[in-house]
Structures are given as structure tokens and as C-alpha cells.
Amino acid sequence: MKTLAASRPLLWLVLALPGLWIIGRWATVPQAYGYGHAIGDSGDWAAWLLLLTLAVTPVRLLFGARKWTGWLLRRRRDIGVASFAYAAGHTVIYLEKKASLSLVLDDLGSPDMFVGWLALALFAPLAATSNDIAVRALRRSWKRLHRLVYPAAVLTFVHWALAAFDPTTAWIHIGILAAIETTRVALQRRQRVT
Template sequence: MLYRWFVRPEDYGYGHIIADSGDWAAWLLMVTLFVTPIRLLFRKRPWAIWLMRRRRDFGVASFVYAAGHTIIYLARKSSIDAIFEDFFAAEFLTGWLALALFLPLALTSNDIAVRALKRSWKRLHRLVYPATILAFVHWALSAYDPMTAYIHIGVLAAIEFVRVWLQIRQRVT
């Protein structure tokens, strides 16, 4: 993306890179959240175990794309006044809040943090759910055509419905 943006800005401009970086952040976040229903449905399958072991990697990759998305936005605005002018608009505020919730998750997505935080780690990482809602609302509010965001929100809702249903059914909390 960065290569295309720098080499061919007339063909791959700001609108493309901001949309693509946000899309990748959302898709990787969906993969991260989809791992739990997969694990609950297919516990012993090697591919399900592989996904489970890499769930944090997908989550961190999602954060990296979201951070890149933010950096691209900040570079485009290029002044603090312009950033603060947009800051409290709903489409931007939801994105800032989502990023603020994702930051501690990314920073603690390593084995050292898991050991140090013990049971608190899982409680902290449940922030992924409100952060995800904020991120997808940001997408829907800021998209040129929000239909794609709405479709993804529907898929995300289905993933979460299946996860909750499976956890209740299997009495997993």
C-alpha cells in the first residue's frame, strides 16, 4: 500500500490508502474474533489449534494496520488545528476511542504481559469487544459508501452471536 501510494499517488491516492488500511485492520480484527467460535467448534483440529496459537498475532497485525491508518490520516491533516477541528465529529471520535482501547491490548499482547497480569490480562483483553464496536461504527460513519461497513457489521454480529451461543451451550466463560 505504501509503495503504491508513494510511487503512483495519481492512481493510488489518499482515499485508497486510508480505505485499504482501515479495511485490513477490520478484516484482521474479524479473523481475531472468529478464532474463539472456531476453537469451540473444532477443538482438536490442527488448523483450529494453529489459529488459536496465532490469535494474538492477528490482533497485533490488526492494530498495526489501524495505527498506520491513523498515521496516514494525521499526515494528511498535517496540523494540530486541523486534527482538533475534526476530533469531536462522531466519525472521528469513534475511531480515536477505538484506537485508545486497542492500544493497551496491543501493548499487552505478549507472553511477558500475560504472565505479569495473570487473570487481569483476560479481563483487560475483553476491551476488544467495545473497541470493535467503536471501530466498526467509525467505519460506517466515515465511509464514502457505508454499505460495505454494514455488511461487515452483520458478519461480525453473526460471529459474536455464534461465539456467545457456543459458550452458553458448552458452559465456557
């Protein structure tokens, strides 16, 4: 059982399941599960996995060094890369729907699309450097670079709120993001003081 829990391929299979479901539904029943569902679900999974990635530090600070918090810490980069993969899929679905560079550039003038592209631009170098080789090569700079996750996360959820037909769910997630980050900052400050 320990080997199963430590298996990265199994983790990646689990992380890929929602994406396979999205692709499968869109391919098999496009009338019932069309563009709106595919773009919404891919964006949701990108956001949920991002929240999970950001929650690892406060959870570790709150519960200490336990087996399950250690597992989360070791797999945080995998979860973050999966979040980026869903964001990239979300972008591909959008580009496929637009099917025209001029339409994409026209959309760039709207705040929701501009913020979304900016978030993706911040996430791209994080995903590209979320591997052991980059960690070793960048050393201390790696951590500084990966602090971009915080503004990228804010931009992601602002994009969601601006692009949604009903932004209520986005605002709930913004509240969750604020709670995660407030907890992280408070726990890190408390650790420095004690």
C-alpha cells in the same frame, strides 16, 4: 512443512504484505493510488484482521481441538497485533494528510472521528500487552483487559460506517461481526450447559 507453518517470521511477512503493497502503491503511483485508497485499504485490513482475530474463539468451539484450530489459537495475538498495526497505519495516514494539530482537534468533534479515536485508545493497551511477558505479569487481569476487544471492535465498525462515503460495506461487516459474536456467545453458553 510443519516448521514453515509454525514460523512466526513467515506469518509476520504474510501479514505485512498488504501494508507493503499499500506503501508501494502510494509511493510509486500517488496520482492513481492516493490518500483515499491508502486510508481506505489500511482501514479495511485493520477491520478484516480484527474479524479474523474475533472469529478464532467461535471457530475453535465449533470445530474443536484440531491442528489448524490450534494454530489459529496460538497465532491469534499475532493477528490481533497486526490488526492494530494497520489501524495505527490508518491513523498515521490520516495525521499525515491533516498535518495540523488544530485540524485534527477540529475533526475530533465529528462522531466518526471521535469514535475512531476511542476505538484506537481501547486497542492500544491490548496491542501493548499482547506478548508472553504481559500475559505472565497480568495473570487473570490479562483476560479481563483483553475483553476490551469487544467494545473496541464495535467502535471500529461504527467508525467505518460513519466515515464511509457509502456505508453499505461497513454495514455488511457489522453483520459479520454480529454473526461472529452471536455464534461465540451461543457456543460458550452451550458448553457451560453440557
